[in-house]
Amino acid sequence: xxxxxxxxxxxxxxxxxxxxxxxxxxxxxxxxxxxxxxxxxxxxxxxxxxxxxxxxxxxxxxxxxxxxxxxxxxxxxxxxxxxxxxxxxxxxxxxxxxxxxxxxxxxxxxxxxxxxxxxxxxxxxxxxxxxxxxxxxxxxxxxxxxxxxxxxxxxxxxxxxxxxxxxxxxxxxxxxxxxxxxxxxxxxxxxxxxxxxxxxxxxxxxxxxxxxxxxxxxxxxxxxxxxxxxxxxxxxxxxxxxxxxxxxxxxxxxxxxxxxxxxxxxxxxxxxxxxxxxxxxxxxxxxxxxxxxxxxxxxxxxxxxxxxxxxxxxxxxxxxxxxxxxxxxxxxxxxxxxxxxxxxxxxxxxxxxxxxxxxxxxxxxxxxxxxxxxxxxxxxxxxxxxxxxxxxxxxxxxxxxxxxxxxxxxxxxxxxxxxxxxxxxxxxxxxxxxxxxxxxxxxxxxxxxxxxxxxxxxxxxxxxxxxxxxxxxxxxxxxxxxxxxxxxxxxxxxxxxxxxxxxxxxxxxxxxxxxxxxxxxxxxxxxxxxxxxxxxxxxxxxxxxxxxxxxxxxxxxxxxxxxxxxxxx
Numbered sequence: 001x002x003x004x005x006x007x008x009x010x011x012x013x014x015x016x017x018x019x020x021x022x023x024x025x026x027x028x029x030x031x032x033x034x035x036x037x038x039x040x041x042x043x044x045x046x047x048x049x050x051x052x053x054x055x056x057x058x059x060x061x062x063x064x065x066x067x068x069x070x071x072x073x074x075x076x077x078x079x080x081x082x083x084x085x086x087x088x089x090x091x092x093x094x095x096x097x098x099x100x101x102x103x104x105x106x107x108x109x110x111x112x113x114x115x116x117x118x119x120x121x122x123x124x125x126x127x128x129x130x131x132x133x134x135x136x137x138x139x140x141x142x143x144x145x146x147x148x149x150x151x152x153x154x155x156x157x158x159x160x161x162x163x164x165x166x167x168x169x170x171x172x173x174x175x176x177x178x179x180x181x182x183x184x185x186x187x188x189x190x191x192x193x194x195x196x197x198x199x200x201x202x203x204x205x206x207x208x209x210x211x212x213x214x215x216x217x218x219x220x221x222x223x224x225x226x227x228x229x230x231x232x233x234x235x236x237x238x239x240x241x242x243x244x245x246x247x248x249x250x251x252x253x254x255x256x257x258x259x260x261x262x263x264x265x266x267x268x269x270x271x272x273x274x275x276x277x278x279x280x281x282x283x284x285x286x287x288x289x290x291x292x293x294x295x296x297x298x299x300x301x302x303x304x305x306x307x308x309x310x311x312x313x314x315x316x317x318x319x320x321x322x323x324x325x326x327x328x329x330x331x332x333x334x335x336x337x338x339x340x341x342x343x344x345x346x347x348x349x350x351x352x353x354x355x356x357x358x359x360x361x362x363x364x365x366x367x368x369x370x371x372x373x374x375x376x377x378x379x380x381x382x383x384x385x386x387x388x389x390x391x392x393x394x395x396x397x398x399x400x401x402x403x404x405x406x407x408x409x410x411x412x413x414x415x416x417x418x419x420x421x422x423x424x425x426x427x428x429x430x431x432x433x434x435x436x437x438x439x440x441x442x443x444x445x446x447x448x449x450x451x452x453x454x455x456x457x458x459x460x461x462x463x464x465x466x467x468x469x470x471x472x473x474x475x476x477x478x479x480x481x482x483x484x485x486x487x488x489x490x491x492x493x494x495x496x497x498x499x500x501x502x503x504x505x506x507x508x509x510x511x512x513x514x515x516x517x518x519x520x521x522x523x524x525x526x527x528x529x530x531x532x533x534x535x536x537x538x539x540x541x542x543x544x545x546x547x548x549x550x551x552x553x554x555x556x557x558x559x560x561x562x563x564x565x566x567x568x569x
Contacts, residue, residue, distance in 0.1 A: 001038045002108040002130065003060060008037065011059050017047050029331060033348045043327045045283045045294055049132045056130075063129040065105045067091060067139035068446055074142070074498070076102075079122060082143040086180075086251045088114055091131070091139045100124055105131040105139075137186075137278065142499075144184035148213070151177045155215045164218075171222035174215075178223075179248045179255060181212075187274055190257075192227070194220055194267030206442055206508050207315065217267065224261075224268050231259045239263050245275075253278070258342065275344055284324055287317070288510035290552070296516055297434065301329055306433035307396040309383075311408045317440045317510050318405045319344060322379060325403055326350060329377050338379040339366035355381070363388045371395060380404040389421040396431040410546070411437035411515035412535040415525060429525040437513040439546060439567050441559045444492055445500035449557060451490045466565065471548045478542060480552055492557040509558055511550040511567075515543060 001008060009023050018026070026046065030037045041047050047055075050066055057064040072093055079092045079102060094103040102124045109115075109128040119126050131139075151174060158170045178201065182190060187203035199220025201213040215223075225235045231244030242261040247254050256275035261268055284294045300308060308325065310318045323345055330336060330350055341355035341363070351373065353366055363380055364387040370378055371391075382405045383389050396402045408414045414435045418428055463469050472489065475481045494504025515538055517525075524534050539545065544552075550564035 001036060002110050003056065005037050007059070008056075011055050012047070015055050017055075022046070025331075032332060033330070035348075039281055042283050042286075043281060043324070045285060045298075045328075048283065048285060049134060053130070053132055060130075062109050065093060065103075065129045065131050065135075067093060067105060067131055067135040071447060072139055072142065072499075077139070077142045079124075080104075080118075082146050084118070084121075085140055085143055088118060089136060090114075090118070091136060093129075093139070095124075101127050103127045103129060105129045105136065107131065107133065107136055133278070141184050141186075144181055147177055147181045147184065151181065151213055155213070155219065158219060159216050164222075167216075167219050167222050168225075171219065171226050174219070175223055175226055178213075179250050182255065182274060183250045183253070186276065190270075190272040190274065192220060192224060192270045192272075194264060194269065196266060199223075199267075206505065207440065221267065224270050227257075227259060227270050227272070228261065231257075233259070233261065238268055258344065273344070277345065282320070282324065284328075287320060287324060288553070289512060290549070293512060293514045296514055297325070297436075298328065300434040300516070301325060301401065303401070303433055305396055305399050305401060305431075307392065307431045308401065308403045308433055309414050309435045310403070310405045311411060311414050311435055311437040312405075312439060313407060313409075315440065316438050317508075318438065321436060321438065321510075322381075322403060322405065323347070326377075326379060329401070334377060335373070335375045336377040336379070337370045337373055337375040338381070339363055339370060340379070340381040351375075364391055367391045367395065371400075375400060377401045377403070382406070383418075383421070386421045389418060389423055393418075393423055393427050393431050397427065408437070410535070411435040411513045412531045412538065414515075415534065416531050425526050425528050429522040432517045432522075432525070434517065435515040437515070437546060438510050439550075440508045441511055441550060441553070441563045441567050442505040443507040443509050443558055444560060445494040445497060445504055445506040447499040448495040448497035448504060449492055450495055451492050451557065454489050454491060462561070462565070466547060468551070468561075471545075471551055475544075475548060475552060481555060489555065491554055491561055493560055505560075505563070509553060511546050511553060511564070513544065513546045513549065 005027065012018050012023065026037060026040050026044070030040045033040070041052065042049055053064045070093065076092050076095045079095065080090065085091060089107040091105045092102050093105055104126050106128055107130070109130040115126050115128055154170060154174055158167055161167070185203060185205055187205045189204040191202040191209065193200050193202065194217055197217065199215045199217050200211055201215070202209050203212050228235050228242070230246040233242045233244045240263065244259045245257060246259065247256045254277065258273040258275060260271045284297060310321045312318050326336060326347060330347065337351045339353055339355065343352045343354045346352065355361060355363060355366060363382065363384060367378070367380060367388065368391065378395055378400050380388065380392055380402065383392055392402050392404060406414050406417055408417045415428065459468060472481065494500060496502040496504045500506045521534060521538065524537065547564060547568055550559070553559050554561050554564060
């Protein structure tokens with residue numbers, strides 16, 4: 001943050017966003033966790049990023065710009081080269097030809113010397129504004145094309161030589177650029193593969209694995225050897241699997257990678273899970289939780305004991321939700337211990353340990369050991385078997401908050417899953433506090449989003465499969481929608497543009513089903529009522545299904561009805 005904590009405090013107190021005690025607690029935790037106050041405010045859901053910046057704008061008399069909300073033209077963005085954008089942390093967003101002025105969004109707009117240097121370099125008058133980290137990084141994706149072209153040029157030049165030394169030297173230069181490209185594109189995974197006669201680099205972005213860069217097989221081998229070296233793995237072992245991790249500095253930020261090496265018929269393959277710390281700074285609201293859901297979650301995690309489950313299939317964002325919950329709980333006076341497979345993100349003041357199945361250190365054994373460490377909160381990466389389920393329930397009964405994940409299609413089905421793991425109703429009812437079921441859906445590209453009116457024929461056609469008319473009525477009764485009739489409903493879609501590579505979609509957001517276990521539901525669990533009866537009762541009390549929560553995001557223009565139907569089919 002470019003303003004002092006003291007000034008930030010005055011702004012927040014003046015806006016009545018918090019009181020002196022809350023501010024003192026925020027600062028104390030920021031110092032304890034060695035994090036900026038801005039990050040703690042965000043992670044604790046005290047105030048959202050854009051709202052915070054709008055309050056600051058009024059006080060510092062500098063304009064704030066959210067680069068996600070405006071149209072960014074390529075010819076304006078290209079007025080700064082990628083190196084300037086990354087070093088100055090600045091994005092040009094509007095140019096006035098007559099006045100020869102360039103509006104530029106800075107992370108720190110108070111650096112007058114930097115602004116003078118940029119004016120001299122680009123021969124233009126700069127009008128500074130400020131923006132946030134997420135907004136800046138969103139806009140900086142524009143520069144990924146120039147990085148990809150740079151990589152291809154280097155590869156084309158190196159392909160002409162057979163010198164092993166030259167290729168080895170080039171591997172580091174190319175990988176530096178690949179990490180820069182990863183910074184811009186924000187993939188979840190990177191694949192480096194050997195084919196019959198060449199190598200290929202693939203990125204998984206928004207759940208879709210796409211081919212990005214082809215390169216000579218020998219150069220792919222050199223890059224794999226570099227990855228193995230950085231991961232402290234044996235570079236001379238080529239016919240065995242290996243796992244490791246390493247970190248790489250890009251633009252002053254650290255990107256960590258979890259590495260898996262697999263021997264294949266044509267050569268080794270590396271899969272790199274990208275562990276981007278910036279993604280773990282997101283608040284519950286930024287993950288996609290509604291305001292009322294955030295309030296429910298905060299209430300439940302303050303209870304003295306009980307079980308909180310996050311349910312969903314692989315790739316549904318459960319880990320992000322788990323870490324967001326841990327950060328809400330990570331305050332002084334609370335001892336938190338985790339058993340994970342593997343540990344993905346390190347969190348200060350949380351005791352994290354990792355499953356080691358080869359040496360017999362399973363979730364169940366790790367959980368037993370953790371119970372001897374005097375924890376208040378326990379996070380178990382996943383409930384996989386009856387033994388782990390039994391220990392989790394006993395831990396939740398004996399004065400611990402336990403957070404874990406479970407593979408189930410809906411929140412209510414988690415009850416059935418635990419029953420099938422030999423957890424008796426009289427144990428389950430008093431321990432289960434909350435279940436969060438979730439999926440990830442693709443967001444509509446903000447640059448090419450358009451709305452359209454629905455016709456009755458379309459509503460009728462999807463109503464058979466989704467019950468959308470009843471869902472719309474329910475959302476209206478709950479006060480979540482303001483339309484007067486079905487004819488007023490508008491949906492959204494992405495037309496496709498250069499910013500989203502013609503796909504019409506960019507990024508992902510969560511849809512959630514929040515199942516709060518009330519006393520009435522506890523009684524239903526004790527009586528061993530069928531899951532469908534519990535589901536019906538919970539919905540009658542206002543619980544939104546995954547489809548209904550998704551529908552609120554469709555109507556808000558965040559995603560499409562087709563995407564919701566695809567992900568829930």
